[in-house]
Amino acid sequence: xxxxxxxxxxxxxxxxxxxxxxxxxxxxxxxxxxxxxxxxxxxxxxxxxxxxxxxxxxxxxxxxxxxxxxxxxxxxxxxxxxxxxxxxxxxxxxxxxxxxxxxxxxxxxxxxxx
Amino acid sequence: xxxxxxxxxxxxxxxxxxxxxxxxxxxxxxxxxxxxxxxxxxxxxxxxxxxxxxxxxxxxxxxxxxxxxxxxxxxxxxxxxxxxxxxxxxxxxxxxxxxxxxxxxxxxxxxxx
Numbered sequence: 001x002x003x004x005x006x007x008x009x010x011x012x013x014x015x016x017x018x019x020x021x022x023x024x025x026x027x028x029x030x031x032x033x034x035x036x037x038x039x040x041x042x043x044x045x046x047x048x049x050x051x052x053x054x055x056x057x058x059x060x061x062x063x064x065x066x067x068x069x070x071x072x073x074x075x076x077x078x079x080x081x082x083x084x085x086x087x088x089x090x091x092x093x094x095x096x097x098x099x100x101x102x103x104x105x106x107x108x109x110x111x112x113x114x
Numbered sequence: 115x116x117x118x119x120x121x122x123x124x125x126x127x128x129x130x131x132x133x134x135x136x137x138x139x140x141x142x143x144x145x146x147x148x149x150x151x152x153x154x155x156x157x158x159x160x161x162x163x164x165x166x167x168x169x170x171x172x173x174x175x176x177x178x179x180x181x182x183x184x185x186x187x188x189x190x191x192x193x194x195x196x197x198x199x200x201x202x203x204x205x206x207x208x209x210x211x212x213x214x215x216x217x218x219x220x221x222x223x224x225x226x227x
Contacts, residue, residue: 036218101170101172102159107157
């Protein structure tokens, strides 16, 4: 069965500092990988996705993620965090061939301090 | 282009009652998925509909059901509500033709008292 682990439930960074959110997945083959962001009271917005090709994926809002097959990881990074990045971030894995039945991680709540 | 619309945004129901939530996907999207989000469990997949057919189902009891209409709008129903059903219910729509971006609605916050 597919699963996603986000080991950090809560992270606090200073504005302007770099950010890395960890994500490890368990899946029988190479899955589709996603990062979503959720602001309070809102739905989820897709930040980026990995399907194939270049293992470094660029997303919206200055985020990027790197797929490392050998480590079963898909960590999200941003070089300089802005106060507006404070939100909850979800890593997700889905089967190739369809969006359906995507499995989400538990989420990492990001706090940004001035 | 209008986004995914979920109604109502907030609901308060009593234990034992039933509830129906609605989701209107983005125009042209034929796949609608439903998720339950709670602080302890995160996002749990409920089911997915494509062209009025349920294609996938998560591990939820039979009290949770759904359907999709010919215009792709979807409803989910929860019967005999329990306190543990209190959650944010999210709907996501996508084109359905292979993996692609899913667009989420703002959710319906259900509180069972």
